[in-house]
Amino acid sequence: MALLEMKDVTQRFGGLIALSCFNIRIEENSLTGLIGPNGAGKTTVFNLASGFYHASEGDIVFDNYAYHSKLEPHEVTNLGMARTFQNIRLWSDMTVLDNICVSQYSRLGYGLLDAWFNTGRYGREEKRVKNKASHILEVMELSDVANELPKNLPYGLQRRVELARALSTDPKLLLLDEPAAGLNSSDVDGLIKHIGWIYDQFKIAIWMIEHQMKVVMSLCQHITVLEFGQIIASGTPQEIQSNPDVIKAYLGDENV
Numbered sequence: 001m002a003l004l005e006m007k008d009v010t011q012r013f014g015g016l017i018a019l020s021c022f023n024i025r026i027e028e029n030s031l032t033g034l035i036g037p038n039g040a041g042k043t044t045v046f047n048l049a050s051g052f053y054h055a056s057e058g059d060i061v062f063d064n065y066a067y068h069s070k071l072e073p074h075e076v077t078n079l080g081m082a083r084t085f086q087n088i089r090l091w092s093d094m095t096v097l098d099n100i101c102v103s104q105y106s107r108l109g110y111g112l113l114d115a116w117f118n119t120g121r122y123g124r125e126e127k128r129v130k131n132k133a134s135h136i137l138e139v140m141e142l143s144d145v146a147n148e149l150p151k152n153l154p155y156g157l158q159r160r161v162e163l164a165r166a167l168s169t170d171p172k173l174l175l176l177d178e179p180a181a182g183l184n185s186s187d188v189d190g191l192i193k194h195i196g197w198i199y200d201q202f203k204i205a206i207w208m209i210e211h212q213m214k215v216v217m218s219l220c221q222h223i224t225v226l227e228f229g230q231i232i233a234s235g236t237p238q239e240i241q242s243n244p245d246v247i248k249a250y251l252g253d254e255n256v
């Protein structure tokens with residue numbers, strides 16, 4: 001049973017068909033890529049999977065739960081899916097540590113009364129949140145900037161904080177929408193390393209949209225290629241790199 005399955009999913013915006021009969025299975029603890037030219041429908045796929053859009057047609061099943069177009073983004077997060085966006089969306093006036101802690105509050109095991117009366121349960125849960133945040137910051141090599149405000153950090157570090165924050169919701173599946181966008185080449189190398197660490201340490205599934213082929217080809221086990229809302233190829237990095245349709249539509253000769 002796949003962790004996420006999208007079956008014959010179509011998305012229309014008025015007369016525009018942004019996605020047509022899209023099918024995919026994302027397995028547990030896998031690293032998958034979604035690539036294609038601008039406007040191909042990639043972010044639409046993520047918006048559908050994460051509840052930001054409700055599909056015009058088709059089925060989406062995540063962790064045995066069928067959406068039937070009813071779920072909102074916070075409900076999908078509670079099911080165990082987290083995502084990052086093309087544009088960084090951090091709480092820039094809260095410290096890095098607080099960004100990570102606050103994201104865990106959807107999964108807290110205490111209520112308002114526990115907090116008011118400072119119960120044992122409240123203390124234990126708060127400790128768990130702090131310990132988990134420290135572990136994530138350590139894995140992401142962010143411990144040194146835990147008390148900084150994200151807005152004061154270089155862009156590459158802000159991207160990394162965003163990844164750390166997404167991880168803090170305990171996802172089974174992490175969707176990364178162009179994680180390398182705007183990064184310089186040394187930050188890209190760091191990103192590849194950190195995504196690899198996340199995959200190894202947290203044993204989760206990662207599905208990424210990315211234009212930088214170095215990131216996709218070095219990390220992903222399986223890649224799907226979209227063009228004009230339709231899948232034109234699907235396979236291993238080697239198969240995708242040598243697929244004539246993909247080369248023509250997207251990669252060009254220099255990436256081969």
Ligand SMILES: Nc1ncnc2c1ncn2[C@@H]1O[C@H](COP(=O)(O)OP(=O)(O)OP(=O)(O)O)[C@@H](O)[C@H]1O
Binds near residue numbers: 044
């Ligand atoms: N909310 C919306 N309303 C109307 N059209 C939309 C909406 N969201 C996406 N589209 C259209 O759907 C098509 C696919 O867009 P999408 O953002 O999914 O492409 P993409 O492959 O992610 O592109 P990029 O690589 O540039 O981010 C585009 O033509 C886009 O203009």
